[in-house]
Amino acid sequence: xxxxxKVNSPTPHWTGxxxxxxNPNQIPKxxxxxxxxxxxxxxxxxxxxxxxxxxxxxALLDMVHGAIEIGVKxxxxxxxxxxxxxxxxxxxxxxxxxxRQVLRKRRDEMNELGVKIVWVGREKKLWAGVxxxxxxxxxxxxxxxxxxxxxxVNYGGRAEMLDVAAAIAKDAVRKKIKPDSLTEKSINKYLxxxxxxxxxxxxxxxxxxxxxxxxxxxxxxxxxxxxxxxxPDADRRxxxxxxxxxxxxxxxxxxA
Ligand code: IPE
Ligand code: IPE
Ligand code: MG
Numbered sequence: 052x053x054x055x056x057k058v059n060s061p062t063p064h065w066t067g068x069x070x071x072x073x074n075p076n077q078i079p080k081x082x083x084x085x086x087x088x089x090x091x092x093x094x095x096x097x098x099x100x101x102x103x104x105x106x107x108x109x110a111l112l113d114m115v116h117g118a119i120e121i122g123v124k125x126x127x128x129x130x131x132x133x134x135x136x137x138x139x140x141x142x143x144x145x146x147x148x149x150x151r152q153v154l155r156k157r158r159d160e161m162n163e164l165g166v167k168i169v170w171v172g173r174e175k176k177l178w179a180g181v182x183x184x185x186x187x188x189x190x191x192x193x194x195x196x197x198x199x200x201x202x203x204v205n206y207g208g209r210a211e212m213l214d215v216a217a218a219i220a221k222d223a224v225r226k227k228i229k230p231d232s233l234t235e236k237s238i239n240k241y242l243x244x245x246x247x248x249x250x251x252x253x254x255x256x257x258x259x260x261x262x263x264x265x266x267x268x269x270x271x272x273x274x275x276x277x278x279x280x281x282x283p284d285a286d287r288r289x290x291x292x293x294x295x296x297x298x299x300x301x302x303x304x305x306x307a
Pocket of ligand 2: 086088259
């Protein structure tokens with residue numbers, strides 16, 4: 052039998068803050084996070100937008116530790132959308148390079164925490180260096196079980212649906228599937244990450260109240276929480292606060 056890998060415990064928050072005590076059924080299994088507000092955070096300080104992205108790295112890292120502490124099993128981070136190509140070439144270049152560096156710098160720490168990194172997104176247009184780094188991080192961490200961190204880079208909900216539709220059409224032409232026998236479950240197989248569970252809590256920072264094309268299919272019944280904090284000012288306490296709001300919600304899934 053393979054030797055079980057030793058896993059590091061999450062580092063406590065620097066303030067000594069502890070995760071709120073909630074019943075296990077009040078903890079979302081899968082949290083999706085739209086990490087928004089980096090540009091505004093930088094602008095408020097008279098700094099370039101890119102400084103906001105740099106400052107946002109710590110927020111995600113801290114949230115990973117906090118997610119493990121409270122018992123979240125899956126965290127999806129929206130790092131670059133298929134619409135973000137519309138930004139200036141300088142900012143796009145910065146974001147590609149930054150994502151590559153963060154992955155390289157943090158993958159060992161993530162691995163030691165037992166975090167499984169999964170890239171979720173579209174290959175087309177994504178810079179080769181970033182893709183390579185994503186795949187390496189994915190390979191390194193593939194057997195980890197503590198938390199799944201879906202890194203959504205070059206992700207768009209509509210792009211994903213389009214890619215799903217094209218793949219299904221191909222399989223139908225090849226007679227691998229019968230259109231009439233398609234189910235919601237069989238759609239899942241065609242998603243970028245078939246293993247992803249439905250989103251329970253959808254959290255967005257920066258005060259904007261929109262989904263911006265994030266995990267459309269997977270968030271159909273997610274609880275939405277929009278917080279006013281700008282992403283670089285967020286940390287695990289922001290996640291815990293959102294989970295406390297989530298715990299108060301009544302989820303019905305269409306039932307009376
Ligand atoms: C989110 O912050 C980061 C990415 C989209 C990559 P923004 O860059 O969107 O910051 P704001 O919304 O302009 O403040
Ligand atoms: C969503 O934020 C994308 C990411 C956080 C990666 P945006 O800042 O791009 O979204 P919009 O443009 O405000 O809708
Ligand atoms: Mg934004």
